[in-house]
Amino acid sequence: MTEDRTHTTAPGHLMAAEISEQPQVLDRIASTDTEPLTALVRHLQGHPTRAVLLAARGTSDHTALYAKYLIETQLRLPVGLVSTSTFTGYGTRPDLTGVVWICVSQSGGSPDLVESTAAARSGGALTIAVTNTPSSPLQDAAQLHLPMLAGPELSVAATKTYTASLMRLWQLVTAWSGGDLAPGHFVSKVAAAALDLPEVAQVASRYRFVDRMVTTSRGFAYPTAREAALKLMETCYLSAHAFSGADLLHGPFAMIDEDRPVVVIVPPGAGGQMLDPVLDRLTERGADVCLVGATGTRTAQVRIPLPEDLPEQLAPIVQIIPLQQLALQLALSRHHDPDRPRGLRKVTETT
Incomplete structure (x- = not known):
């Protein structure tokens, strides 16, 4: 039986439990059927990519920064971190033909990320949502979706969704570049x-x-x-x-x-x-x-x-x-x- 952690009142119990779940989450990600990832990568490898844009907020912004290093070193593509307010506040609508837009959001519900992703898609970008929810407005706004697979996260402080999104983006970029996903199987053991x-x-x-x-x-x-x-x-x-x-x-x-x-x-x-x-x-x-x-x-x-x-x-x-x-x-x-x-x-x- 799964424990209902929402009824435990000890301070920090949610954060502590979700930190401890990370090796299991990472093992699940490494062991999950790779066909959805393979299908997504097929889209990317058939796309005439000239640049990549990454959109995120908060903890996910740090995930995006990690992905920036991955893409620049493995794919040797120019990568930018998006200022979403240029889309939502200033109404900018650039020509994004040939751009891959990757938006990372645990909930997939932040209005600025949803609006800017929809605008990027209408501007010609190939848009990908990386979320931890089975269905979300961000997923609907994007053409492609990569689930984080972290499971429900109840603590306000993000922990397992952060490491899950790092792992998923490592898988995505590594597969996109034609690299070997096997080293990912060792991560959960080191995390434990x-x-x-x-x-x-x-x-x-x-x-x-x-x-x-x-x-x-x-x-x-x-x-x-x-x-x-x-x-x-x-x-x-x-x-x-x-x-x-x-x-x-x-x-x-x-x-x-x-x-x-x-x-x-x-x-x-x-x-x-x-x-x-x-x-x-x-x-x-x-x-x-x-x-x-x-x-x-x-x-x-x-x-x-x-x-x-x-x-x-x-x-x-x-x-x-x-x-x-x-x-x-x-x-x-x-x-x-x-x-x-x-x-x-x-x-x-x-x-």
Whole structure:
């Protein structure tokens, strides 16, 4: 019998349960019949694509940023992140012939995403909706649909829909480029190993009374830094700023001191190598650094080690899990209920 989690009142129980469900969700995605994905890819491979546009909001915006890295590196196509207000607020109707439009939305109900996707379709784009709902206005507005397959998500803070959408977009782009989907079968096992890391509780205890924090990374892990900052803001009500490591070394570096912890997500591969000068400067600054991931011989005040069994492109699906746990544990230690953040709803309506 499936437990009805809506009747449990313990703060954070929904978020905790949905974080724990992620290995199962990822295994389901990897094991699902690939024919719907194959059919979608056939459309893409027969399409004269000159560019890709990605539309999303909130957590899904970080998924879209991840997809941008995937498409630029695997397909070598120009990719843009859409400003939906140019369609909904300014009434712009560009010629999008030869453009693939991918809109990511957990609910598929945000009016600005629905309207801009419909406008893109009328402008000649091949439109794809990536949603977690069996039927939605966004799915109706688009020509093609890719389900996230995360199952119902009840907590306001998105967790399993984020990792599910990363996995689905990795599958989509990899199949589109003619790549091998087999590595995706290992993700759920690595995700399960990342669920209960004792170091997360140590970091949560260290930062319990922190009001300001910075998250940073490079490459495929940069969306992880942005998603981690969002989770910390919406569940713990602290001021969390996410920067690319390259941008951090410009103006924002002036605000770094020992009272503003910096969470550095260090991926394997080129992304981790690009962070070397950032870590050097943070060490010189005397910053309170928390290293997450493949940390090598680097020293830091605290660290959250992660399994290094995944290639850099797949690593973001696992990197975010201990940071979701950190947001949950910090929120509970501050006597907040992360399932019901102040003033937030599951579906945000914007125009």
